[in-house]
Amino acid sequence: MREAQVLVVDGPGRVRFVPDPPSGPLPAAGFDVTTRFSGLSAGTDLSWVKGTNPMLSRAWDAELGLFDETRPGAGYPVRKVGYMQVGEVTAAGPSSGRAVGDLVAMTYGHRTAHRVEPAAERVVPLPRDLDPVLGIYAAHMGPICANGVLHAAAEEGSDDLGAGVRDRIVAVVGAGVVGLLTALFAAELGAASVTVLDPTPGRRAVAEALGPATRDPDDPTAVADLKRGWRHGPGDHGADVVFQCRGRAAALATALRLLRPQATVIDLAFYADGAEAVRLGEEFHHNGLGVRCAQIGRVPRALRGAWDRDRLSAATLDLLTARGDDLVAHVVTDRVPLADAPAHLVALADGGRHTGIQTVFTA
Numbered sequence: 001m002r003e004a005q006v007l008v009v010d011g012p013g014r015v016r017f018v019p020d021p022p023s024g025p026l027p028a029a030g031f032d033v034t035t036r037f038s039g040l041s042a043g044t045d046l047s048w049v050k051g052t053n054p055m056l057s058r059a060w061d062a063e064l065g066l067f068d069e070t071r072p073g074a075g076y077p078v079r080k081v082g083y084m085q086v087g088e089v090t091a092a093g094p095s096s097g098r099a100v101g102d103l104v105a106m107t108y109g110h111r112t113a114h115r116v117e118p119a120a121e122r123v124v125p126l127p128r129d130l131d132p133v134l135g136i137y138a139a140h141m142g143p144i145c146a147n148g149v150l151h152a153a154a155e156e157g158s159d160d161l162g163a164g165v166r167d168r169i170v171a172v173v174g175a176g177v178v179g180l181l182t183a184l185f186a187a188e189l190g191a192a193s194v195t196v197l198d199p200t201p202g203r204r205a206v207a208e209a210l211g212p213a214t215r216d217p218d219d220p221t222a223v224a225d226l227k228r229g230w231r232h233g234p235g236d237h238g239a240d241v242v243f244q245c246r247g248r249a250a251a252l253a254t255a256l257r258l259l260r261p262q263a264t265v266i267d268l269a270f271y272a273d274g275a276e277a278v279r280l281g282e283e284f285h286h287n288g289l290g291v292r293c294a295q296i297g298r299v300p301r302a303l304r305g306a307w308d309r310d311r312l313s314a315a316t317l318d319l320l321t322a323r324g325d326d327l328v329a330h331v332v333t334d335r336v337p338l339a340d341a342p343a344h345l346v347a348l349a350d351g352g353r354h355t356g357i358q359t360v361f362t363a
Contacts, residue, residue: 033087142316
């Protein structure tokens with residue numbers, strides 16, 4: 001742990017590792033981990049490197065739930081980037097409940113090692129028979145997607161995770177990691193059909209390899225063709241639920257167009273640039289549609305007593321166990337040494353390098 005380093009973004013396009021050793025002896029309830037895998041969240045992580053994250057320029061008032069334009073944001077440097085880590089326990093306090101060699105999923109950011117305070121951090125133990133690289137999804141990314149599916153259930157007034165998708169026509173806009181995991185959740189929970197829409201042929205190919213049908217949303221006939229096939233009755237065409245997983249205004253507009261009347265888009269996207277092009281005077285208005293933001297910061301209000309992040313992680317582990325081989329084969333597309341993470345992030349932000357679906361930094 002004396003050589004521990006943390007990735008820091010000093011400003012747009014400026015990323016480096018700096019020393020970050022722990023102070024003092026290991027507490028009795030604490031434990032130390034060395035990072036085995038650290039997953040890249042292309043949307044959030046790169047927003048820090050590009051300088052587009054709203055937290056940089058405007059203060060967030062957590063009490064009121066408002067961005068305050070009159071107060072500066074947190075600014076640089078940013079010392080916690082990333083939320084998809086797998087650590088191997090290297091030292092454990094006597095009351096930590098951990099053993100050296102255990103693997104845990106956490107959200108401590110891109111760093112080489114970390115001292116864990118279990119009372120202040122979520123720790124998800126990983127099953128020994130799970131490919132450890134899949135642990136990057138267990139603490140946060142997978143629960144984001146499970147929470148989206150849970151919001152669809154809440155729209156039906158149920159606390160059953162599958163209630164919003166079972167036996168229903170499901171569309172997913174976006175074939176990145178969030179879209180693909182959400183599509184797999186819907187399929188495993190019994191959706192009547194799952195269709196993934198993404199403009200990139202390679203991503204559609206990955207979705208097809210995982211099982212769902214796909215369409216190109218840029219094909220001018222795609223939405224009308226799909227809605228003709230999704231007929232519920234006269235004047236009632238469209239998907240029962242659409243999960244919007246791509247942070248583009250045009251993607252949200254497509255999601256609204258795909259819905260049947262009085263249905264709801266479950267929105268899992270991060271709109272770093274806002275969504276000014278969403279046309280709320282068209283399908284949204286005329287079909288009486290809804291948009292429900294389903295970010296991981298909260299489960300549906302009515303389901304707080306039944307669901308929390310630990311239960312969402314448990315549901316994620318069930319999915320990873322069922323579909324892990326497919327995810328490793330098709331979704332984990334790029335493995336990069338953790339030491340190369342600063343240069344890799346800068347190249348991605350500048351457009352000088354491109355990535356597949358999921359980049360994983362490896363120790």
